[in-house]
Amino acid sequence: MNFSVNSPFLYVVAIVVILFVIAQSVFFLIRAYRRGKAIGMDKAALKKTIVSSAIFTIAPAISILLGVITLSKFLGIPLPWIRMSVIGAITYELPAATSTATALGISLSETIRDPKVYTAIAWVMTLGILPSIVGTPILLKPLQKGMLKIKNRDSKWSDLLMTAMFLGMISAFLGMVFADIRTGLAGFIPLFVLLFSALLMGICGILIKKCKMKWLETYAMSISMVGAMIFACIISAIIK
């Protein structure tokens, strides 16, 4: 069998996996929507969630697509396509491929031709992310029981605990923008982008509250994110 990283066979495998992921998403979407209606939630609010989540997702999804393009240079399209649609992220897959290539003593500067190298990389990528999928059904119930216990004992603390967790997560990503500022003015770009995004969000917040523009809520996150990304292009052009 002639091997190619872009063989029709691998495309078929990719399409099967992608259909599985879409089927699972549609299943949960319909189920949650029906349940929401059944317990008397506002239909408009449910629809608003769908619209705002869809718009919010566009820019990050394009950045994931860029990850597929990066990996496709040596792995072809199908494998990165699968990996980035199922639990993967470029921050996982690139080191996994690099680590395997180093172990085999090959370079990733060109397209892989040896099927054994290809399958070795596919195995490392797959086994590397497996605990995230396997761990969920095992850990989810005990974790929820623990949270419920805390909630029953002290519901105010349980709310604070959840908020503290979000803030811990957000802090890590906020702190990250300071990583490069010692490298000079260009290192400040991420910080400027962050502040600009915050500014846009602040303006949206004022418009929503003071000018009663409730409809803006649906788009506020997307506006501040995409606005700040455009700002990043402009400021990078100016600084460099």
Added chain:
Amino acid sequence: MKKSFDESTHFWGRIWIWSAVVVVLLVPIVACLYYNAWPQGSAVLKGLLGVAPIYWTVGIIEIITYTPMLGTGGSYLAFVTGNLSALKAPCALTAMENAEVKPGSEEGEIISTIAIATSSIVTTVIIALGVVLLSYLVPVLDSPVLKPAFDNILPALFGGLAVVYVSKNWKIAIAPLVFMIAIFLIVPSLASSVGILVPVGAIISIVVARIMYKKNII
């Protein structure tokens, strides 16, 4: 007696997620069978040694950190479709904030699941479209003019998110924020392993929040 909605979500969630495990494992298996190209075990092992210790730890920590926010259905879905920190978690949090429902409540569960499901479908469709249109898209997406936009997607996303959450709970936010800014200033190379710092930030803010709660500051 009829099973509760949450019990039945667990039931279906488990069926889907174990099927996902099979599907994911089948990918390398069918590739090996079809091309009759089983890799050397030692190569896979060496490759895994380079990444697994970190991935497996982060993977388990992510489950502990994110499942309480995402709810039952959202977790079963998000841990299959991935991209949690940079997409699914912010998406679900924003949706719950806008709908004025709390994570952990039944309404929160529904809004979070709808947000994550929609986001997963849109992501999958955009990647699929991108793959089909790849030859047209590469020159545009790879252009140096657009590069800064995608290089800075995380600050662009978290800036807006921070305004919403930090402004409401600034007392809890101070300690983890100061710690994170300090650690990234001292060790800039940590930026590539931000996933490990997420639980560190969570632990710091939980401990500080607990102390402030006990002293009636919050």
